[in-house]
Amino acid sequence: MSYLLRKLGIFVFTLWVAATLNFVLPRLVPGDPVSVMLAKYQGRLDPAAVDALKIAYGLNDLGSPVSQYFSYLGNLLRGDFGRSISLFPTPVIDVVRMALPYTLGLIGVTTIISFVLGSALGLYSGWRRGGVVADGLTPVALFLNAMPYFWFGLILLYVFAFQLKWFPLSGALDPFPGDTYSAGWWSSLLRHAALPVFTILVTSVGGWLITMRNNVINVAGEDYLAFARAKGLTERRIISRYVLRNALLPSFTAFGMALGFVVGGSILTEIVFSYPGLGFYLYQSVTNLDYPLMQAIFFFIALAVLLANLLVDFVNVLLDPRIREGQA
Amino acid sequence: MNNPMTNKVKALVSLSLILTAALGSAAHAQNPKSTFTIVRSTQWGAQNYNPYVPGDQHLLPTNSAIYESLFFVNSINGKVTPVLGTKYAWSKDNKTLTVTTRGGVKWTDGQGFDAGDAAFSFNYLKSYPALDTSGLWKSGLSAVKATNASTLVFSFATPNTPIFQYIAATPIVPQHLWKDVKDPSTFTNAKPVGTGPFVADSYSQQALRVLKNPNYWMEGKPSVDALVWIATSTNDAAQLKLLSGEADFGYVGISDPKTYAAKSPNASYWWPTNNINFLYFNTVKAPFNDAGFRKGVAAAINTKEVADKAYAGAVAAASPAAVFPGQQKEWLANAAKSTFDVTAADKALTAAGYKKDGSGNRLGKDGKALPSFKILVGAGWTDFITMAQVIGNNLKKVGINTSIDQQAWGSYSGGLQTGSYDMGISWGWGNGSTPYYTFNAAFNPDFSAPVGKTAPSNLSRYTNPAITKALDTFSTTSNAATQQKAMTTIVSTVMKEQPWVPLTDRVNFGLFNTSKFTGFPSAADPYNDSSPDDTNGARLLYLNVKPK
Numbered sequence: 114m115s116y117l118l119r120k121l122g123i124f125v126f127t128l129w130v131a132a133t134l135n136f137v138l139p140r141l142v143p144g145d146p147v148s149v150m151l152a153k154y155q156g157r158l159d160p161a162a163v164d165a166l167k168i169a170y171g172l173n174d175l176g177s178p179v180s181q182y183f184s185y186l187g188n189l190l191r192g193d194f195g196r197s198i199s200l201f202p203t204p205v206i207d208v209v210r211m212a213l214p215y216t217l218g219l220i221g222v223t224t225i226i227s228f229v230l231g232s233a234l235g236l237y238s239g240w241r242r243g244g245v246v247a248d249g250l251t252p253v254a255l256f257l258n259a260m261p262y263f264w265f266g267l268i269l270l271y272v273f274a275f276q277l278k279w280f281p282l283s284g285a286l287d288p289f290p291g292d293t294y295s296a297g298w299w300s301s302l303l304r305h306a307a308l309p310v311f312t313i314l315v316t317s318v319g320g321w322l323i324t325m326r327n328n329v330i331n332v333a334g335e336d337y338l339a340f341a342r343a344k345g346l347t348e349r350r351i352i353s354r355y356v357l358r359n360a361l362l363p364s365f366t367a368f369g370m371a372l373g374f375v376v377g378g379s380i381l382t383e384i385v386f387s388y389p390g391l392g393f394y395l396y397q398s399v400t401n402l403d404y405p406l407m408q409a410i411f412f413f414i415a416l417a418v419l420l421a422n423l424l425v426d427f428v429n430v431l432l433d434p435r436i437r438e439g440q441a
Numbered sequence: 442m443n444n445p446m447t448n449k450v451k452a453l454v455s456l457s458l459i460l461t462a463a464l465g466s467a468a469h470a471q472n473p474k475s476t477f478t479i480v481r482s483t484q485w486g487a488q489n490y491n492p493y494v495p496g497d498q499h500l501l502p503t504n505s506a507i508y509e510s511l512f513f514v515n516s517i518n519g520k521v522t523p524v525l526g527t528k529y530a531w532s533k534d535n536k537t538l539t540v541t542t543r544g545g546v547k548w549t550d551g552q553g554f555d556a557g558d559a560a561f562s563f564n565y566l567k568s569y570p571a572l573d574t575s576g577l578w579k580s581g582l583s584a585v586k587a588t589n590a591s592t593l594v595f596s597f598a599t600p601n602t603p604i605f606q607y608i609a610a611t612p613i614v615p616q617h618l619w620k621d622v623k624d625p626s627t628f629t630n631a632k633p634v635g636t637g638p639f640v641a642d643s644y645s646q647q648a649l650r651v652l653k654n655p656n657y658w659m660e661g662k663p664s665v666d667a668l669v670w671i672a673t674s675t676n677d678a679a680q681l682k683l684l685s686g687e688a689d690f691g692y693v694g695i696s697d698p699k700t701y702a703a704k705s706p707n708a709s710y711w712w713p714t715n716n717i718n719f720l721y722f723n724t725v726k727a728p729f730n731d732a733g734f735r736k737g738v739a740a741a742i743n744t745k746e747v748a749d750k751a752y753a754g755a756v757a758a759a760s761p762a763a764v765f766p767g768q769q770k771e772w773l774a775n776a777a778k779s780t781f782d783v784t785a786a787d788k789a790l791t792a793a794g795y796k797k798d799g800s801g802n803r804l805g806k807d808g809k810a811l812p813s814f815k816i817l818v819g820a821g822w823t824d825f826i827t828m829a830q831v832i833g834n835n836l837k838k839v840g841i842n843t844s845i846d847q848q849a850w851g852s853y854s855g856g857l858q859t860g861s862y863d864m865g866i867s868w869g870w871g872n873g874s875t876p877y878y879t880f881n882a883a884f885n886p887d888f889s890a891p892v893g894k895t896a897p898s899n900l901s902r903y904t905n906p907a908i909t910k911a912l913d914t915f916s917t918t919s920n921a922a923t924q925q926k927a928m929t930t931i932v933s934t935v936m937k938e939q940p941w942v943p944l945t946d947r948v949n950f951g952l953f954n955t956s957k958f959t960g961f962p963s964a965a966d967p968y969n970d971s972s973p974d975d976t977n978g979a980r981l982l983y984l985n986v987k988p989k
Contacts, residue, residue, distance in 0.1 A: 148854045148895055163897050164579070169495035169571035169626045200486030202494060202627040207487050211646060275681060282685075283678045288648030288671050387674035389484060389646050397484070402851045 116436070120426045124419055131415035136185050139404045140178075146198045146402040147172060170198055185408075194409040199401035205409045208394060213376075215285050216383075216390035219306055221375045223313045228368050231318040235325025236357065242330060250322060258319030263381040266312040270385065273308060280308050283387030309386045313379065321364065328360035335359075362433060366425055373421030376414050473652060473666035475988040477958060479974045480688035482679040484672045488644045490633035492612035493565075493572040493625055501670050502651040503630075504612060505979040506639035511540055511559065511593075512609035513977055516715040517767040517970045519874035522981065525559065525613055525636060526593075531919040535600035538608070540593040546658045548615045550634045556587035561616035563595075563608075571626045575607035600917040603881070606873050610977055638663045638984055647671065664987040665958070670974070683954050684708060690961070690982065692973040694950040696823060697753045707956040711963050711971045712948035714766050716872040717759045717879070718825075720816075720832060720942040721857065721865045724903045725892055728805060729863065733793030735939040740786035741839045742832055744779065748945040751827040759943035762932045763869075764876045766946070772876050772928050777936065787839045803840035815846040817865035819853045825866045828944060857900045860892040868947050870898035875924075877915050880931050883941070884908050903940035949973070960985040
């Protein structure tokens with residue numbers, strides 16, 4: 114119990130540190146958002162507009178950094194992230210709400226599939242060590258894992274979307290896909306997700322595969338497996354009860370982290386495929402010096418990573434009796 | 442709970458729900474016959490049809506298809522096209538501008554438009570300074586009144602004739618609806634009512650659609666039934682949509698339009714000049730505070746080479762006078778010749794007191810070696826980086842060392858505006874239908890600031906009483922001859938003092954796919970300035986295109 118309490122304490126403290134850094138860091142970037150906007154208009158906006166924009170964005174009367182910090186923390190507790198500057202006057206929370214489903218759907222689902230598929234292949238590859246297929250999987254996995262995924266994505270885009278026109282070039286949906294959740298809408302969504310999903314899967318399965326294979330090989334050498342075999346347990350029982358459970362533990366921690374990072378989206382994938390997720394908006398907010406949006410997205414990433422870690426800690430208690438006994 | 446009556450009611454309710462859904466989708470399914478598709482390389486924000494939203498996030502149809510302004514002023518040649526205004530005149534003392542508004546125009550809710558709506562719109566900007574993004578009420582305007590249903594009178598405390606460009610472009614909104622809008626900078630205007638050729642139809646993150654306004658005041662127009670905007674996140678993706686025919690028009694700054702046009706017989710572009718790329722000198726820093734040094738540097742730069750290498754021959758070198766090609770006939774007394782001459786530059790620099798040492802490197806006036814100067818450009822902007830490379834090679838020949846300083850947007854614009862740079866490449870931070878806008882933004886003391894503070898647009902921090910006075914003369918008269926004389930003073934002073942080097946022309950990036958429509962603007966038919974899709978120049982494009 115004290116283990117869980119300690120973890121919870123660390124969680125709250127880290128979250129506060131993250132929120133504070135989140136306040137400080139964007140303010141260290143040189144330049145101010147109104148100048149960036151004036152520059153972006155490239156002469157189409159009269160310089161006299163600076164005053165108007167400052168009033169509109171509430172930048173004309175900011176107060177001292179200290180009072181800014183406390184009102185920032187207060188708003189954070191109330192879930193008020195202010196209004197986006199680059200997408201003014203859209204409230205930041207609306208932008209997040211708009212982008213989050215796409216990121217969770219694309220990156221989240223893909224991460225889970227990738228973990229399950231990679232771990233299954235890794236288990237096979239480790240357990241059947243010496244077989245042609247099992248050993249052949251390792252170099253293939255290493256090769257695919259080392260491939261830069263934005264580059265792989267661009268190639269897929271060129272061949273399957275541009276040359277063959279089997280898949281759409283960009284976006285998450287057709288311009289007019291029909292009513293939300295109708296059959297046409299689903300088919301449009303899946304067709305748009307196909308290439309990004311495939312790109313992430315192909316380039317990330319390898320990592321899970323290698324980790325799992327190594328764990329399995331380690332576990333396979335343990336005495337308790339020899340004992341289990343000697344007892345005459347079935348292969349299936351040995352794998353599910355003894356090998357998998359032990360080999361999965363290290364992978365599981367990494368998986369928790371990966372799930373946390375899902376919220377940040379996959380910036381490069383989302384940019385290559387013009388996929389309107391959080392990573393895409395994060396990139397936009399940084400280039401536009403959109404502090405409120407930047408802060409909100411960073412905050413959600415920090416929150417998700419910390420929550421995922423906390424969850425992994427909790428689940429580990431269930432999975433690993435050593436932690437339960439207080440030995441770890 | 443098991444009351445049969447309730448179940449019956451439930452059944453009825455669900456039946457009617459199904460019916461409504463079916464009818465709704467039937468209405469939704471009546472697809473417009475001809476749809477003109479526009480691609481953008483940036484994503485838009487949440488649904489918001491407010492034409493006054495400060496910033497670039499009014500949904501695109503708002504300013505170009507739904508709302509109309511008084512006039513359209515073509516930035517490449519200064520030509521004025523009437524829209525809701527039919528004619529305009531300045532008084533003798535240039536303190537009154539009288540605009541006649543169009544009769545017989547109706548808002549899309551059926552009510553009539555008159556000069557009162559226009560007067561209301563301008564006064565509305567006065568009550569909400571956050572919306573006044575052209576600074577109309579800070580530039581001498583003192584009152585706007587409708588003296589009758591078709592006459593609109595602008596009064597000025599101090600004359601300011603160049604303001605006409607901004608008055609002309611201000612969107613006009615219906616008084617009967619907007620008088621109740623109390624928080625206009627965050628108002629999302631879900632049901633926009635305008636006078637424009639299109640009405641709002643649907644919004645999603647993927648696409649925006651507007652449909653033809655059947656009661657539009659211009660008879661028989663528009664010729665297309667709908668406009669659709671689609672978004673990509675990069676220029677390359679947008680270019681692919683244009684090539685594949687998924688889009689008919691896009692305002693996309695790709696690096697090589699000639700290659701784009703060569704890829705398909707239907708692909709074409711029109712990139713008319715309406716701005717200039719400059720090499721700015723930070724004139725508060727030595728040795729750039731010395732006009733002699735600046736002139737030597739300027740003479741050493743081969744602007745033709747700069748333009749050819751940066752834009753693959755699609756864009757020309759800029760006029761040394763910094764006047765756009767379409768405006769030279771009107772504003773330039775004699776054509777300005779290029780000053781490029783390496784030998785002369787070399788001699789000029791030595792004569793100005795910057796001698797060379799034994800190894801050919803140039804020394805400062807104090808005899809110490811000059812440092813390597815940084816040329817500020819945006820990170821990854823290939824055109825500007827190429828320019829900086831050519832300039833670096835050119836200056837090397839006269840013994841001046843440079844390096845390229847690539848910075849992200851914030852640091853780039855911040856560096857230029859706060860004066861922390863040596864030399865920087867950027868566009869003209871003002872531009873318009875006469876050269877006044879370029880020079881006013883660049884050299885008006887009002888737009889300068891001490892080093893470390895943000896100068897809105899006087900990036901070189903150069904001011905000169907002769908220029909300031911001529912700018913003032915220009916803006917307080919509507920007499921063409923007086924304006925021409927003032928402009929000659931400005932142009933010749935700037936060329937003599939050389940606070941910048943005009944490098945290359947800068948263009949509007951209209952890309953077209955002509956497979957389905959005709960009537961695109963071109964050099965032969967410049968009815969607009971190849972305008973961006975969300976400006977009131979684009980409205981003319983949407984009115985002119987016809988299905989093939």
